[in-house]
Amino acid sequence: MNLMANLMPAAAEIFLLGMLCVILIVDLLLSERNKIYTYLLVQATLLGCSLITVGTHVDGVVYAFHNMYVDDLMSDVLKLLTYLAVAMMMVYSRQYLLLRGLFTGEFMVLALFALLGMNVMISANNFVTLYLGLELLSLALYAMVALQRDSAVATEAAMKYFILGALASGLLLYGMSMLYGATGSLDLNAISDAIKHGVPNKSLLVFGLVFIVSGLAFKLGVVPFHMWIPDVYHGAPTAMTMLIGSAPKLAAFAFTARILVEGLQPLVHDWSGMLIIMAVASMAVGNLSAIAQTNLKRMFAYSTISHMGFLLLGFIGGGIEGYGSAMFYAVVYVLMTLGAFGMIMLLSRAGFEADTLNDFKGLNQRSPWLAFMMLLLMFSMAGVPPTVGFYAKFSVLNTIVQTGHTWLAVTAVMFSLIGAFYYLRIVKLMYFDAPQSHEPIHVGMDSAFLISFNGLGVLILGMMPGMLMSICAVSVQQSLLLH
Amino acid sequence: MIFGLPVISVAIWLPIIFGVLVLATGNDKNAPLARILALVGSVLGFLVTLPLYTGFDVGTSAMQFEEMHSWINRFNIHYHLGVDGISMLFILLNSFFTPLVVLAGWKVIEKRVAQYMAAFLIMSGIINGVFAALDSILFYVFWEAMLIPMFIIIGVWGGPNRVYAAMKFFLYTLLGSLLMLVSLIYLYRLSGGSFSILDFQQLRHIPMQAQILMFVAFFFAFAVKVPMFPVHTWLPDAHVEAPTGGSVVLAAIMLKVGAYGFLRFSLPITPDASHKLAGVMIALSLIAIIYIGLVALMQSDMKKLVAYSSISHMGFVTLGFFMFNSYGMEGALMQMLSHGFVAGALFLCIGVLYDRVHSREISAYGGVANKMPVFAAFFMLFAMANSGLPGTSAFVGEFMVIMGAIKVNFWYGFAAASTMIFGAAYTLWMYKRVIFGAVANHHVAELTDINGREKLIFIILTIFVLGMGVYPLPFGEILHVSVNDLLLHMTQSKL
DSSP states (O other), rough: HHHHHHHHHHHHHHHHHHHHHHHHHHHHHHHHHGGGHHHHHHHHHHHHHHHHHHHHSSSEEETTTTTTTOHHHHHHHHHHHHHHHHHHHHHHHHHHHTTTTTOOOHHHHHHHHHHHHHHHHHBOOOOHHHHHHHHHHHHHHHHTTTOOOOOOOHHHHHHHHHHHHHHHHHHHHHHHHHHHHHSOBBBBHHHHHHHHHHSHHHHHHHHHHHHHHHHHHHTTTTTSSHHHOOOOOOHHHHHHHHHHSSHHHHHHHHHHHIIIIIISSHHHHHHHHHHHHHHHHHHHHHHHHHHTTOBHHHHHHHHHHHHHHHHHHHHHOOOHHHHHHHHHHHHHHHHHHHHHHHHHHHHEEEHHHHOGGGGGTTTHHHOOHHHHHHHHHHHHHHHHHTTTHHHHHHHHHHHHHHOOHHHHHHHHHHHHHHHHHHHHHHHHHHHSOOOOOOOOOOOHHHHHHHHHHHHHHHHHHHHSSSSHHHHHHHHHEEEEEEE | TTTTTTTHHHHHHHHHHHHEEEEEEESSGHHHHHHHHHHHHHHHHHHTTTTHTTTOOOOOOOOOEEEEEEOOOOOGGGEEEOOOHHHHHHHHHHHHHHHHHHHHHHHHSSHHHHHHHHHHHHHHHHHHHHHHBBHHHHHHHHHHHHHHHHHHHHHHHSSSTTHHHHHHHHHHHHHHHHHHHHHHHHHHHHHOOOHHHHHHHHOOOOOHHHHHHHHHHHHHHHHHTTOOOOGTTHHHHHHHHHHHHHHOOOOOIIIIHHHHIIIIIIHHHHHHHHTTHHHHHHHHHHHHHHHHHHHHTTTTTHHHHHHHHHHHHOOOOOHHHHHHSSHHHHHHHHHHHHHHHHHHHHHHHHHHHHHHHHHOOGOOOOOHHHHOHHHHHHHHHHHHHHHTTTSSHHHHHHHHHHHHHHHHHHHHHHHHHHHHHHHHHHHHHHHHHSSSOOOHHHHHTTOOOOOOHHHHHHHHHHHHHHHHHHOHHHHHHHHHHHHHHHHHHHOOOOO
């Protein structure tokens, strides 16, 4: 009974791990031509995980494994979204990977390991579990970036990612050990209580906090810990970039929320100052550098940096509205990123990457529907209504104005204006310019359907954003702020 | 109610739905179908707005035809629509112009017809939304959404420098809009959790500093659209590069949206800042009237000339607003309506010439009257109207604004009245160079007079230009109560 009570909150992860082992073995028995069965098995696993996550949901916050693990509404919502993101990534990249000989069992197994890592991060309630999840995710991603062995750029990207990632993990671990020294616990709730009751050595605490925030900043990819993002996004095969750029951001949100909001809430004045500086710097560096890029993947890398800066503003706002808006922003961001990278993969052919600005020239003449979907995604990224990107920006701005940071809001919108330029430039290329190649675009049924779902989703969610906003706010309320 | 549906929602969504249908006709093989569908949609779109006029109660300043549904509960945002005397006529004006724009692009637009027509229909619905929205976030959504089709219209079907113009148009407007968004959120905080424009107007206490900052933010949003003097530079570029239909919608409707914003937001929400900064606004308006009038005189490109003339005329509008009396304000509103007809007509006239000769340079023409007598007559009428001839619609508004200005300060009125001279000078000089004289070159010699479709457009516009000039009462009647209510509202300090 006791064992079951412990296992239930982690049922989806346990199932995922079990299926991973099955897929590893099944894949060995399949020939090159039959990898599609592995793929289907992966999709079925994701579906199974979703069902289990929904099925084992209970109201309130449930702890398991001596408070190491937590199952609450926020974790369930985020996990469902990570399954969706990984499933979408798989559909988008199938054709792309097939053409490049990367549609292998390793790719799929690594993606699922990354997913497992994310889910552990999302549900972690202890520094050890957090770290475990993070490393599981990171190691899988390092390997995935390096999967295209004959590509020098990809190998270089993997190397950079690995070294900088290891450094950041080290910082994080160092910070955690300091907090352990100051509070005598690794459990987030216990740390929070200890700080509230006063710790003898405040400076040790603040030092630990600085290291932890640095580690988080690296994983989120905000300035000044952003250097790895452009190189990795650019160098990795687009399918891997899509995985790195999408679902892990949800995990990173949960990770940040758990550590800063649940564990270190008493130190809010210490960390929100740091976040303000990082947020503004990220929006500045991200938006300004993105203008200069001619490679789309690199441009989206810088745009990610600016989006993560914007997301941090939600943490500065604080409260249900603030953390809820940050979560909403993360979810919306993931949806838009999937679409944008999906489009790059749809336009790519064998031996040809459609990842420069010129490849989007005249897309409206080659395929009006794809161009329209990309237009929706770009306007959404720029935060122009009636797309959902506007409401993401709106809800974050709302919280920071409500908490009296009006000038921060003005700064944020000014950088958004700069950001609008490079998104508009893509629309300009697609609609105003003549195409450079008249190569017909072959899009599989599955990806064509998905990109439509993705693009129209951005529009429809923009017409009715209330529901998703409420889900985010309620899950934050029921999960982070109950104690 | 139309067939059980609320009038305003139909006025917004019917053109948008038709726009999507037109878009669905796909590539240029189906162009005739797209054109017909667009015409049907735009005419229907105009017809459904008529109940707003026939059912309008001129005796009240309250919002009419109101619709209210909750939309985003978390932030107390509503789908709240309604019109008063100030906004109702603009919805009609906008819906009225859409069929004309569709007709104007009937033959000329040959590539991507469906997208062109759809963009105009969708934009027409969105602009109706801007005028009818009573929730500030709904307003903002329509306000921004309007940019997307216009961006595409200028960029795809525009002239040689279209990309630059489209980018400039979009980024300029976005700058203002984003600052406005911050103001709206700030007002949400002040009002204790409401985004309703009506609630914002009823706020009793707003500190002076906050009012001034908000006024400046609103100023950026609306002044860019009007456009007022220092932020007007996008307009000539956008006009010159836009296709005829785009220019018509820009001049006739989109500039009015900015001026409308002043009446809905700046003046009633921040009255003390408006009074305090009135001097600056008046100065900017007078600069626009005089300096831009002089700039217009020097243009060699017809479209640019009319674009500058628009800025100069819109200077009249902002001048009228900041006189804070009923002559000024009603005059300004009349001027907005009249300018819609006149500038729209002038751009259509230039479009007629451009379609035939493919040049907008004044020097490329001369002696057009010899080849196109009917056209020359219509053009004459609209040119006269642009210079504010009594008997045309433009005279009513300009006269009232000048009266309102003289009531405040004689020299304001004097300076404003000088536009009557400049306006006549640049419009008639252009007219003379284009229409009169000997046939200038073989292009002009090959001109054919306007056809039935073009005649129809001009006849309809003539009826309005003359009708409003001779008998402006029906328009004034609708404006009167709402304007007085606004002025009364503005006398109450919020400090």
